[in-house]
Amino acid sequence: MSTDAATPDPSQTPLAFGQRLKILRTRRGMTREVLAGLLGRSTEWVKALENGRLQVPRFDTVLAIAEALRVRDLADLTGRHVADQGLFVGPGHPRLAAVAAAVNAMPALSNRPAPPTAHVRARLDAAWKARHSAPNHRERIGALLPDLILDAQLASRHAAAPTERRAAQAVLAEVYALTQFFVAYQPDSALLWRVAERGMVAAQESEDPHAIGVSAWLLAQAHRDSGPDRFEAADSITMDVLTYLQPLLPDAADSVLSIAGALQFEAGYTAARRGDNPRAWSFWDQARKTAERLPADYYDPITSFSRAIMGAHATTVAVELHAGGESVRQAARSEATVIPSRPRRARHRIEQARAYHLDGQPDTALTILDQAFEAAPETIRYNGYAKRIILESVEAPAPDRRRRASELATKVGLLAG
Structure with a gap:
């Protein structure tokens, strides 16, 4: 008998928290020992939670478990829909539907004339500059993408000479890359995969x-x-x-x-x-x-790859390895202001905040998340790690931390103003 067929689906079957935890952990191929290590708990604690001998833990612990298991819908773990269930999925952007329609359109049926590839290339370069310079970068590129996607598709379809066609396919692949930055962490995973795979096909055609x-x-x-x-x-x-x-x-x-x-x-x-x-x-x-x-x-x-980004990358490696002290050392060593892109700078601030949070310095983490918000509010609104730190601090015993976290949560959109 298939094991999968015998295993209940935590998103469909009424199950206790511990049962859901065990199913999701097993599906991830993660042992109790590994999960316990990621959470800073004992293997016996994980076992007791799964077996129902412990009650459902505090919300901050549930968020930590969701992060460790990469649960995108918190309801899969808790069994009920809560206000911020999409831990690693941000809100659907108002321009998402228009971008999806452009991706799904049939260029062959369009009456639009095919623009020159060089013209699409120039618009694409301008779109990248807009993304890096704007605090509301999703709004900026979301406004540009529908026409850019359709024109890149038309240019690649109508290119005649092989050299021209390959150049047009390279531009189309890069337009899909920009589209993936917009679609990422939004509630349409099928669209993200479609964009990623079309980008790979166009890139291979470009040689x-x-x-x-x-x-x-x-x-x-x-x-x-x-x-x-x-x-x-x-x-x-x-x-x-x-x-x-x-x-x-x-x-x-x-x-x-x-x-x-x-x-x-x-x-x-x-x-x-x-x-x-x-x-x-x-x-x-x-x-x-x-x-x-x-x-x-x-x-x-x-990709933001450069000499300037390597310090940020070192911080990310240390954080993902759950090395608290090393994470803070790397975070202190890497200064985000040298990163010229606002969304990438905000992303690095979030990684720095994760480092300080991991090292037991939640107040410093909140300070850095404020800096991330100032750099690019739309980056922090779509980042599950930032949301977890903020929401955990909202429930902190210290009144000042609760106040600061609540103010940030309101700005980010996690709490009603």
Whole structure:
């Protein structure tokens, strides 16, 4: 008999919290020992929770469990819908429907004339600049994407000469990359996968190493963010494309060298998620050496890969390895103001906040999350880690921390004003 057939679905069957916890942990392929380590608890505590010998824990502990298991809908764990159930999924952006319609449109049926590829390229470059400079970056690119997607599709469809067609496919792949940044952490996972896979197809049609690398970088992230059972798929994509790029690197252009470095870090990021300390830092070090081959002022507009980003990447590795002291050391060493992109700077502030929170310094974590909000409010609104820290502090015993957390929660949209 199939084990899956005999296992109740926690999203469909009325189950106790402990039963749901055990099912979700098992589906992730995670042992009690590993989960206990991630939560700073004993294996016996996890077992007692699963067996119903302990009551449902406090909300902050439930959020910690959801983070460890990468539960995207908190109702799958708790069995009931609560106000902030989408821990790792942000709210649906008002422009999501228009972007989805453009992705799903049939260019062959459109009466729009096909624009020159160079024209689409110029608009795409402007869209990337808008994303990096705007605090409301999702709003800015969400307004640009529908027309950009349709025109990139038309340009690639109507390109005549093989060289022109390959160039148009490279631009289309990059438009899908920008689209994935908009769609990520929104409540339409099917759309995200469609965008990621179409981007990979267009990139391969382009035969452009940078386009192929970027699409693989994003597709690997989609797999990794789906949970531990997809880590192997993420690694497979990352390593296959790194092998493809390797012969090109001695004389590579900065853009190709940069995507190779970004992929090296992605391999380290996935290793850190696994808890593989030596492999995580080994790949980070490879990425650092690659970054040192780039000009000092180089900054990739898609991946943010650069010399400036390596400190932020080190913070992320330490946090994902749950190394509290090392996380704080890396967070203090890496200064976010050197990152020229507002959303990427905000993302790094969130990683710094995670480091201080992990090290038992919640007040410092809240201060840094305030800085993240000032850099790019739309980044923090869609980040599950930031939401978890804020909501945990809202229930803190210390009155001042509760007040500060409540004010931030209201600004972020987690609490009604």
